Amino acid sequence: MSSTWTLPDDLDLPTRPDFFPAPGEALPQHWSKCFGCGDDQPSGMAMTFIAEEGIEVSGRLTVANRYQGGPGVIHGGILSVAFDETQGMACMLLGVPVVTGHLEIDFAKPIPLGSVLEFRARMDGMTGRKLYTSAEARIVEGPTAGDDVVATSRGLFLTIKPEHFTPMKDFVDGEATSPFGSSTL
Secondary structure, X not given: OOOOOOXXXXXXXXOXXXXXXXXXXXXXXXXXXXOOOOOOOOOOOOOEEEEOOOOEEEEEEEOOHHHEOOOOEEOHHHHHHHHHHHHHHXXXXXXXXXXXXXXXXXXXXXXXXXXXXXXXXXXXXXXXXXXXXXXXXXXEEOOOXXXXXXXXXXXXXXXXXXXXXXXXXXXXXXXXXXXXXXXXX
């Protein structure tokens, strides 16, 4: 199924800021307890991300057996988390917190357990607090590795004030900070 997603005509494309890691450098996790990328989340997905050229990022996910949906393949919900995480990381170039407003995914091919997926996400533009992103995933290691896109995604993220997370501080240990030090959550 193909999306009817259309981007607004009045989008601005942000420029890459000086504080953003250089192409090829690792991106910091946005929060250590994040299910997608946190290193203090034993049951999490342990995704890693690299800054690419322009306003793009890439991420990797090893499709563990515990991510099984149908027999021998990834669960669509896990793939959704991976796209959400990757596109949210692309928004990190603004140096402010964001939340997901809308996420849609087109699943093109089955993704076998044990595969390694590479996600590439980019910011397509922004208007006001709204950030529009897109991404695709390919299998880069495993029995069906190749150049074929196995899934695509489009997202709308909203910038928020750091205080958005203040009520949740009672439920976490310590304080979370922006990976670039620009704000405290």
